[in-house]
Amino acid sequence: MATRGEIENYLNQLLVADRFKDYGPNGLQVEGKPVVHKVVSGVTASLALIDAAIDAGADAILVHHGLFWRGHDGRLTGWLRARVARLMAHAINLYAYHLPLDAHAEWGNNAQLGLQLGLRADARFGEQDLGFIGPATGVSDAQALAVRAGAVLGRAPLLLPGDGRPLQRVAWCTGGAQGYFEAAIAAGADAFLTGEVSEPQAHLARETGVAFLACGHHATERFGAPAVAAQLAQALGLQHQHIEIDNPA
Numbered sequence: 001m002a003t004r005g006e007i008e009n010y011l012n013q014l015l016v017a018d019r020f021k022d023y024g025p026n027g028l029q030v031e032g033k034p035v036v037h038k039v040v041s042g043v044t045a046s047l048a049l050i051d052a053a054i055d056a057g058a059d060a061i062l063v064h065h066g067l068f069w070r071g072h073d074g075r076l077t078g079w080l081r082a083r084v085a086r087l088m089a090h091a092i093n094l095y096a097y098h099l100p101l102d103a104h105a106e107w108g109n110n111a112q113l114g115l116q117l118g119l120r121a122d123a124r125f126g127e128q129d130l131g132f133i134g135p136a137t138g139v140s141d142a143q144a145l146a147v148r149a150g151a152v153l154g155r156a157p158l159l160l161p162g163d164g165r166p167l168q169r170v171a172w173c174t175g176g177a178q179g180y181f182e183a184a185i186a187a188g189a190d191a192f193l194t195g196e197v198s199e200p201q202a203h204l205a206r207e208t209g210v211a212f213l214a215c216g217h218h219a220t221e222r223f224g225a226p227a228v229a230a231q232l233a234q235a236l237g238l239q240h241q242h243i244e245i246d247n248p249a
């Protein structure tokens with residue numbers, strides 16, 4: 001077991017949370033009971049995850065997508081009230097780490113997705129060094145990379161094939177990182193893999209020849225929170241359970 005504060009300190013240090021400019025607060029977002037025995041990890045602090053964590057007997061939840069984002073007006077009404085009320089009724093601590101949890105070189109979403117795909121970064125690119133890039137180990141072309149990603153993630157990616165060139169370097173960034181495509185191209189990628197796609201990336205793939213793969217926001221961000229929570233649990237003597245709440249987006 002560990003105290004609420006020990007957990008936050010450990011996570012802040014492990015993830016170097018104060019290094020990042022982010023879209024919401026990183027760390028303890030909702031204060032619950034002072035002592036924690038069991039932590040549940042998940043991707044998003046949705047009502048479904050909160051309910052599942054209550055059923056699992058959790059004292060704390062660690063997520064990548066927390067509750068409070070820049071641009072929200074701060075009112076606790078509707079769905080947001082329901083989520084916060086459920087947490088507070090059960091005195092569950094909610095810890096959320098967004099960009100720090102994407103970026104960690106070993107336990108973060110990008111590193112863990114790379115591990116799943118058999119890719120290892122030897123450089124970083126893009127804003128706050130969030131993008132990962134490395135040799136295209138064992139994938140000859142974008143089609144082969146799409147097949148591998150589909151097998152690992154359990155869903156077929158949307159592939160914009162580029163010019164069909166052989167792959168030397170693959171870049172990736174989990175979640176909604178489609179805006180990093182140009183930075184990936186500038187960093188020397190022959191293919192860029194992320195969660196989501198928007199309209200401009202189709203043209204960029206055609207005009208630059210660099211392939212683009214949209215593999216699902218949730219699907220690409222499933223691996224960081226459980227990896228970090230496993231480290232936390234081991235270091236502070238907690239029980240840990242990862243709960244997957246399926247999300248097709």
Ligand SMILES: [Zn+2]
Nearest residue numbers: 065175176221
């Ligand atoms: Zn995300």
